[in-house]
Amino acid sequence: MSPENVFQAVSNSRRRRVILSVDRSEDGVDANELSVEIASRENAVDPxxxxxxxxxxxxxxxxxxxxxxxxxxxxxxxxxxxxxxKPTDATAPLARLIREVTTECYTPAEDAGE
Incomplete structure (x- = not known):
């Protein structure tokens, strides 16, 4: 993938969630299952x-x-x-990138003001 395509793929939080979910599944994920998973995270409720x-x-x-x-x-x-x-050859590297950036940039709420 070109760098522009990578940035476009990961520039939206819902697309990042899809990439992470699909990366965990060899057989693919149904769009309805993805919508429940993403809605759960966005609304901070159990699925x-x-x-x-x-x-x-x-x-x-x-x-x-x-x-x-x-x-x-x-x-x-x-x-x-x-x-x-379903995943492609690019899904796993994108998921690793998302996880790495999230880990490196995450600041817990109680530490955000320091």
Missing amino acids: SRVTGEQRSRVYVGLVQNHLDTLDDLGAARYDSRSKLV
Whole structure:
């Protein structure tokens, strides 16, 4: 992937979540499962407590924008018919990059003011 494509792939928090989730799955992840996982994180609730509205908001954004973008960039493979997202050769390196940047840049809330 070109550096521009890498930056575009990881520039959005939902796309980063998709990359991380798909990286953990050899068989791929269903868009509905991704929407529940992402809605859970965004709303700080257990996945079992995600409302239909919360899930729908994320799902629409994923299928209308983010999953096609990741597919076009080669960061993940998205089948719009089955709604399945699978890893590509670029997925694991992107996931490592996301984890590394997150680890290096993370500042716990109580330390943020120091």
